[in-house]
Amino acid sequence: MPQRVLLIVSGGIAAYKSLELVRLLRKRGIAVRAVLTRSAKQFVTPLSLGVLTEDQVYDDLFDLKAECEIGHIQLSRxxxxxxxxxATANILAKMANGIADDLATTLLLATDKPVLAVPAMNVRMWHHKATQRNLAQLRADGVHVMEPDDGEMACGEYGKGRLPEPEAIAVEVERLLALPSRADPLAGQQDFMGDTGSLAGQHVLITAGPTHEPIDPVRYIANRSSGKQGFAIAAAAARAGARVTLVAGPVQLQTPAGVIRIDVETAREMLSAVEAALPADAAIIVAAVADWRVADAAGQKIKKDGSGQPAPLALVENPDILATLGHHAQRPKLLVGFAAETEKVADHAQAKLAKKGADWIVANDVSGAPGESVMGGEDNAVQIVSAQGIECWPRLPKHAVADKLIAKVAHALSPSAD
Structure with a gap:
C-alpha cells in the first residue's frame, strides 16, 4: 500500500507550486489527497488538484455526506x-493557537499524525515577532517546519519568505515518511521532532561567536570564530521544543526562529548575560571567548610614535565562563563545553573536562590554514569527551553536528536517563 500524504493548500501566490508538488509526490509513488482553504481557491482550482491527485479535493467542513461519517476525523487520520x-502566516497563527474555523484547521487540530508546515509569506511578515512566536510554539508542539527560501517575492521585495522549491519539499516529505512510526499514535504530534528528540519544557542556554576585547576605540583582540556552530545548535534546540537563550558575541548571523538572543561584545558582558539567564536545564558553551583583555583600554586611538617599537599592552586574564558555571550555585543539570585545539585534541579536552567541572567537552581540531579551518567553515568533525570515554563523530555539516548533539542532550535530560 503506498504511503499517503494529506496536502493542505492555504491561500497565497505560492499556492500554484502545490500542483508541481503533487506531481513530484505521485511520481515517487506517494498517494496525495488535497484540501483547499477558501483563499487557496483564488489561486488554484479543485479541478486542477483533483486531476493531479486522482482523488476528491476537499474544501468544505460541512459537506453533509462526509460529515455524517465524521469526515474531518477520517481525513485527519x-x-x-x-x-x-x-503555509501562510494566517494558518500558522491558527495552528499555533488551536483555532479550528474551517476544514483545514479542523483537520490539523484533529490529526494524530506528523505535520510538516512549509511557510511562504512576505519577508516582513516572516520576521514579525508574532510569526516567530507562532513558529516557536509549533516547533514546541512537535510540528516540523521547513525554512523558507531567500529571494525576490511577488510583491517586489527581497528576503526570506519564498516557498521552497517543490523538489526540496518532496525530498523533505520522503525523509519524514521514512522516520520510524511512534509506538503511541496519540503521541505523534507531541513527540514528532524530526531527528533531534524532544526538549519541550526545558531551558537551554547557549553561547556563540567570539568576543571582542577593546585595545582602543578602533582595535580589539578577538579570534576567527564565526558563530555558525553555536547558532546551528540554538536552532536545533528550538526545533526540539526547548526554550532557548542564545548569548551571542559580535557576529552577523540571523537569529534562529524561536530563539531569545542577547548580544554582547566582551567576555565580561557574556558572563553577566549567562548568569542573568540562569537557571537552565542545560548550558552549551560554544563561544570562543578571548582568553585575555587589555588591562586598561585606551580612550583614544593609539598612535605610532615613530620609534619602531610596538605600543606596550598589559594583558589580564578574562573570566572563564565554562568553569564559572561548573562551580555555580545554579549549575545547569547538563553542562557542555567546546574546546578548539590545534594539537593533542583529546588530551587537552580531557584535561579541560576535569578542570572546568563540565559533563562533556566537544573538541575539534582547528589547526587548518585560514580559509580551510573549522572556524568560519561549514563543516565540523568533533569528539565528545566525557567521564564515560571519547565518542568520535565523522566530519559533518555544522547543522548536522547540531542536530546530533541536541539529540544527545535530549536523551541525557530525559527522565529515563536519571
Whole structure:
C-alpha cells in the first residue's frame, strides 16, 4: 500500500507550486489527497488538484455526506503525514493557537499524525515577532517546519519568505515518511521532532561567536570564530521544543526562529548575560571567548610614535565562563563545553573536562590554514569527551553536528536517563 500524504493548500501566490508538488509526490509513488482553504481557491482550482491527485479535493467542513461519517476525523487520520504547503502566516497563527474555523484547521487540530508546515509569506511578515512566536510554539508542539527560501517575492521585495522549491519539499516529505512510526499514535504530534528528540519544557542556554576585547576605540583582540556552530545548535534546540537563550558575541548571523538572543561584545558582558539567564536545564558553551583583555583600554586611538617599537599592552586574564558555571550555585543539570585545539585534541579536552567541572567537552581540531579551518567553515568533525570515554563523530555539516548533539542532550535530560 503506498504511503499517503494529506496536502493542505492555504491561500497565497505560492499556492500554484502545490500542483508541481503533487506531481513530484505521485511520481515517487506517494498517494496525495488535497484540501483547499477558501483563499487557496483564488489561486488554484479543485479541478486542477483533483486531476493531479486522482482523488476528491476537499474544501468544505460541512459537506453533509462526509460529515455524517465524521469526515474531518477520517481525513485527519487516514494519511501518514499531513503537509501544509504553502503555509501562510494566517494558518500558522491558527495552528499555533488551536483555532479550528474551517476544514483545514479542523483537520490539523484533529490529526494524530506528523505535520510538516512549509511557510511562504512576505519577508516582513516572516520576521514579525508574532510569526516567530507562532513558529516557536509549533516547533514546541512537535510540528516540523521547513525554512523558507531567500529571494525576490511577488510583491517586489527581497528576503526570506519564498516557498521552497517543490523538489526540496518532496525530498523533505520522503525523509519524514521514512522516520520510524511512534509506538503511541496519540503521541505523534507531541513527540514528532524530526531527528533531534524532544526538549519541550526545558531551558537551554547557549553561547556563540567570539568576543571582542577593546585595545582602543578602533582595535580589539578577538579570534576567527564565526558563530555558525553555536547558532546551528540554538536552532536545533528550538526545533526540539526547548526554550532557548542564545548569548551571542559580535557576529552577523540571523537569529534562529524561536530563539531569545542577547548580544554582547566582551567576555565580561557574556558572563553577566549567562548568569542573568540562569537557571537552565542545560548550558552549551560554544563561544570562543578571548582568553585575555587589555588591562586598561585606551580612550583614544593609539598612535605610532615613530620609534619602531610596538605600543606596550598589559594583558589580564578574562573570566572563564565554562568553569564559572561548573562551580555555580545554579549549575545547569547538563553542562557542555567546546574546546578548539590545534594539537593533542583529546588530551587537552580531557584535561579541560576535569578542570572546568563540565559533563562533556566537544573538541575539534582547528589547526587548518585560514580559509580551510573549522572556524568560519561549514563543516565540523568533533569528539565528545566525557567521564564515560571519547565518542568520535565523522566530519559533518555544522547543522548536522547540531542536530546530533541536541539529540544527545535530549536523551541525557530525559527522565529515563536519571
Amino acid at each position: 487516514q494519511a501518514d503525514l499531513v503537509v501544509v504547503a504553502p
